Amino acid sequence: MSDLSNNKPETGAFFQRDRAWHAPALTPGYKTSVLRSPQKALLSLDGTISEITGPVFGHSLLGELDNDLIHNFSKPGESAIGERIIVHGRVLDERGRPVPGALLEFWQANAGGRYRHKKESYLAALDPNFGGCGRTITAEDGSYRFRTIRPGAYPWPNGVNDWRPAHIHFSIFGHGFAQRLITQMYFEGDPMIWKCPIVATIPDKSAIEQLIASLDWANTIPMDARAYKFDIILRGRRSTLFENRMEGN
Amino acid sequence: MVQDLGYLKESPSQTAGPYVHIGCTPNFAGITGVYDTDLGTTMVNDRTLGERITVRGRVIDGAGVPLKDALVEIWQADAAGLYNSPSELRGTADPNFTGWGRCPTGAEDGVFTFETIKPGRAPYKDGSRMAPHITIWIVARGINIGLHTRMYFGDEAEANAEDPLLARIEHRHRVTTLVAPRDGSVYTFDIHLQGEKETVFLDI
Numbered sequence: 001m002s003d004l005s006n007n008k009p010e011t012g013a014f015f016q017r018d019r020a021w022h023a024p025a026l027t028p029g030y031k032t033s034v035l036r037s038p039q040k041a042l043l044s045l046d047g048t049i050s051e052i053t054g055p056v057f058g059h060s061l062l063g064e065l066d067n068d069l070i071h072n073f074s075k076p077g078e079s080a081i082g083e084r085i086i087v088h089g090r091v092l093d094e095r096g097r098p099v100p101g102a103l104l105e106f107w108q109a110n111a112g113g114r115y116r117h118k119k120e121s122y123l124a125a126l127d128p129n130f131g132g133c134g135r136t137i138t139a140e141d142g143s144y145r146f147r148t149i150r151p152g153a154y155p156w157p158n159g160v161n162d163w164r165p166a167h168i169h170f171s172i173f174g175h176g177f178a179q180r181l182i183t184q185m186y187f188e189g190d191p192m193i194w195k196c197p198i199v200a201t202i203p204d205k206s207a208i209e210q211l212i213a214s215l216d217w218a219n220t221i222p223m224d225a226r227a228y229k230f231d232i233i234l235r236g237r238r239s240t241l242f243e244n245r246m247e248g249n
Numbered sequence: 250m251v252q253d254l255g256y257l258k259e260s261p262s263q264t265a266g267p268y269v270h271i272g273c274t275p276n277f278a279g280i281t282g283v284y285d286t287d288l289g290t291t292m293v294n295d296r297t298l299g300e301r302i303t304v305r306g307r308v309i310d311g312a313g314v315p316l317k318d319a320l321v322e323i324w325q326a327d328a329a330g331l332y333n334s335p336s337e338l339r340g341t342a343d344p345n346f347t348g349w350g351r352c353p354t355g356a357e358d359g360v361f362t363f364e365t366i367k368p369g370r371a372p373y374k375d376g377s378r379m380a381p382h383i384t385i386w387i388v389a390r391g392i393n394i395g396l397h398t399r400m401y402f403g404d405e406a407e408a409n410a411e412d413p414l415l416a417r418i419e420h421r422h423r424v425t426t427l428v429a430p431r432d433g434s435v436y437t438f439d440i441h442l443q444g445e446k447e448t449v450f451l452d453i
Contacts (some may be wrong), residue, residue: 015256017452021337022262023393030264032391035311039443042452043417045424048369050384051397051453053334054324054350063284064342072283094257107272115268116280131283133275169265169272175336178453182388184263196262201393207261233257235378 012238013047014178015094023201030159051178052237057103059137069108069148073131080130082111082149084225086115087185087213090142091172094236098142102234105135105148105171113154113164122154140182147225150187158197165192165199174234185230186212250384255310262394269320269388274353289351292365296345299366301330303369304400304429306438307359313444321440323350323363323400325382330369337371344390354389367402373413380408380415387440397451400438402431414451423449 025037040041065072070080087106091099109115109132112124116132130149138144148168155163167184174180186193193199202208210233221228254389270278274287304323307315326332331342333349342348354363365405370378383400409415409428418424426448429436440448 009338011336011338018259018453021258025393029392030391030393033264033393034391036316036391036442037390038396038450039445040447040449042450043357043414043415045414045451046374047453048373048379048414049332049337050324050326050379050382050399053332053336055333056335057288060289066284074282074414092257094259096255096257105272107275115271117268117271117278119267131271131275131280133272133283134278136285169263169269170324170395170397171269172271173264175334177384177386178397180259180322180386181262182265182395183260184266198266199372202261204261210258210260211263233260235259236256 009107010175010237010240011052012240013052014176014235014237016044017235019151021204021207023203027201030201033201047178052176052178054175054177056101057137057173062135062137067146069130069132069146072134073170074129078129080110080149081127082130084147085150086145086147086219086221086225086227087168087230088143088216088219088227089213089230089232091138091144091174091232091234092142093174093179093234097236098138098140099215099234100140100142100173101137101175102138102142102144103135103173104138104144104232105133106168107133108148108151108168109154111149111152121145124152124154153157153192162194162197163192165190165196170232172232172234176237179234181232181234183232187228188212188215251395264390264393265320265388265395267318267390269318269390270353277353277355279367279428287351287386289349292347292350292363294345297366298343298345299368301434302365302367303435304363304365304438306361306429306440307437308354308361308389308440311443316354316389317356317359319354319361319387321352321354321361322386323365324348324384324386325365326371327367328369330371332371340440357388375413377411377413380412381404382412382430385440388433392442396442397453398440398448399427399451401428402436403428404432418449
């Protein structure tokens with residue numbers, strides 16, 4: 001492998017998280033945050049080896065249908081009900097570099113806005129052919145893709161008449177545990193995004209827009225499925241070229 | 250004008266919501282047949298080196314109630330203090346230890362449990378040694394961005410006394426929020442999201 005390979009393990013500490021860009025812990029408009037938000041200041045510390053490192057998941061982990069939510073829970077020969085879509089994009093870091101080998105896990109409501117969960121009380125019907133979870137691992141160029149149905153919007157108990165816009169939850173592992181992230185993807189053109197108290201926990205409009213996937217006409221498959229493009233950015237890491245070397249290492 | 254640094258912004262976090270178990274531990278959530286097992290359920294096998302321990306605890310809200318919809322992940326070094334990660338350049342970690350575990354707090358009592366080993370000591374940047382610890386990450390409905398913290402070991406008073414992270418905690422009585430007492434092979438680590446006993450959370 002040449003020295004120019006970008007596959008060499010990186011050991012730099014991660015860029016400090018921009019806490020003003022993310023939602024604060026306490027957001028009273030999202031009521032559940034009131035009793036679940038730390039009230040004391042976080043202890044800020046440059047990353048150590050405990051956060052710079054992180055678990056790795058091999059592609060061998062994946063089953064054939066893990067990235068196909070239309071079929072990974074359905075009966076043989078059947079498929080989930082709803083608008084067929086492909087979600088794809090790249091996982092990059094803040095320096096714009098691809099993050100290969102990143103495990104992405106996603107979960108969502110069915111086309112009617114109903115989750116398959118014992119605590120779910122929405123009256124919309126379950127789809128017997130839709131489980132609602134999937135996963136994939138990014139390729140060398142940081143790219144990923146999966147197939148699903150567009151989830152429905154649904155009401156939730158917060159205000160009297162609060163609704164979640166259609167969304168897909170993402171859990172992402174980068175290369176270091178400090179990059180661990182959970183977020184949600186929204187859909188271009190959905191007017192409900194701007195009415196949602198959970199979306200509104202993010203203070204900056206351009207930060208919210210970073211979570212809205214674009215309708216990707218070029219990648220839409222004719223007579224089959226529309227495509228949405230959703231790039232995910234993880235914390236960047238410093239170059240280690242001029243970092244002090246640890247004693248004895 | 251100066252050159253644009255060209256950096257991108259991190260994707261903003263959003264809450265894991267009430268159904269994080271569907272996505273991260275579907276078998277636990279009752280969605281079977283999609284994955285063989287839930288990831289992070291098993292950290293050790295028969296050949297794993299080190300002292301077997303159990304880490305058990307709850308995530309408790311400001312009203313004193315344990316969360317039943319949280320997801321807790323842990324990441325730790327092996328018995329020799331090495332991480333099972335490509336970014337670990339000091340040596341090769343125990344191949345029989347993953348170092349990573351994941352547990353939903355979905356049971357009636359809201360307890361999370363990890364069967365793991367006691368980690369060795371890893372170096373701080375200045376070459377001093379950190380006390381043995383486990384890195385912990387908590388997400389749940391109502392938590393807008395995942396919370397990082399660490400668990401230290403109650404029977405490691407000497408190592409804890411020289412740990413560089415614990416030394417940074419200004420209000421010394423709060424150090425105990427990161428130290429789990431030991432009873433036999435079980436360490437109990439309750440995480441308090443707010444209030445008098447609020448756990449020290451990290452921006453790291």
